Amino acid sequence: MRMSQGVEWSIHALLTLAWLDDDAPVSTAQFAASLGLAPSYLNKQLQALVRAGLLDSLPGAKGGFRLAKSPDRITLMDVVTAIEGRTSAFMCTEIRREGLGVSEPASHFTQPCAVHGAMQRAELAWRQALAAQTLADVRADADLHAKGMQKFVRSYFDRP
Amino acid sequence: MRMSQGVEWSIHALLTLAWLDDDAPVSTAQFAASLGLAPSYLNKQLQALVRAGLLDSLPGAKGGFRLAKSPDRITLMDVVTAIEGRTSAFMCTEIRREGLGVSEPASHFTQPCAVHGAMQRAELAWRQALAAQTLADVRADADLHAKGMQKFVRSYFDRP
DNA sequence: GTGCGAATACTCGGATACCGCGTGTCCGAGTAAGTGAGG
């Protein structure tokens, strides 16, 4: 089970915007240069964030992306959902019902598959842990260990 | 992020052994027939479970697989690890350090990446939820909703 | 000097190839069971 690389890229891009903390947009090219990533592929991820309503996009010269919400209203769950979609990791194919279950009394299937339930429970714990952490939290954690980050990022992007 | 199908197959096979609850082995062909799965591919998964120490394999005629431990000592985490490996879903590539970080003071990197930490925390919650559920628990849950399961499975495999 | 309009350069956005890993399959080495002969 491997998570898409786009999630990491997206969070770092969002984090950059959180540090800049103004309404001036940042273009794909600027993001790519500052993060050392492939511009075209990063653009694809940013578009997904726009579709999910996490970013606003501004076309034209001097255009780019900016946060659509306050960082404390963007959870990591939002980002993962935006990039990976809403489908759950574990996909129950109802093996027991389709296997020897064909000759089995129907009373054996009154409830959803126990295996499915167990895996779903674990996945729920994961989703809740993601939903409990906002972009603001991550930023605060980063600031804690590296005090000058915001100042450095703002100066990198020539913001006063 | 999608989990390998082999995990579901494996749990159902282990669950079958838990219901049989004796030392007589079950062959790949028997598993495949009862679960309605491709024998060759299922065999691949069972081998992984053997390597992980969850199953014992008996070669030769009338051979097959049997549980290597009691069902209450096999967690869902064990199964997932056996099939998917030990690598974590989120892979931190140290974007900040490799990106604009090249011109950044080293003091900004005294601690592991905040993004990495946040994702790891969520993943830990998932792993703990998996580790908290044993094969015996899943069986008990299944028995709860379908009382006659064990009897049915044992009769299917011609066990007295 | 000021307002207007067209040219321009830069942006996002989606449509298009590439590639690695999970999926699926096959055949060979090895072993326990079964069988038959000999004692």
Next chain:
DNA sequence: CCTCACTTACTCGGACACGCGGTATCCGAGTATTCGCAC
């Protein structure tokens, strides 16, 4: 009837193709800026 050795058939185990989804890229549509010109 019992023991033993051979044959046999079945098992696991790993090595070999296939296909799909993530990865990576490119080019076109659209817009704010900018420059030049007329007033």
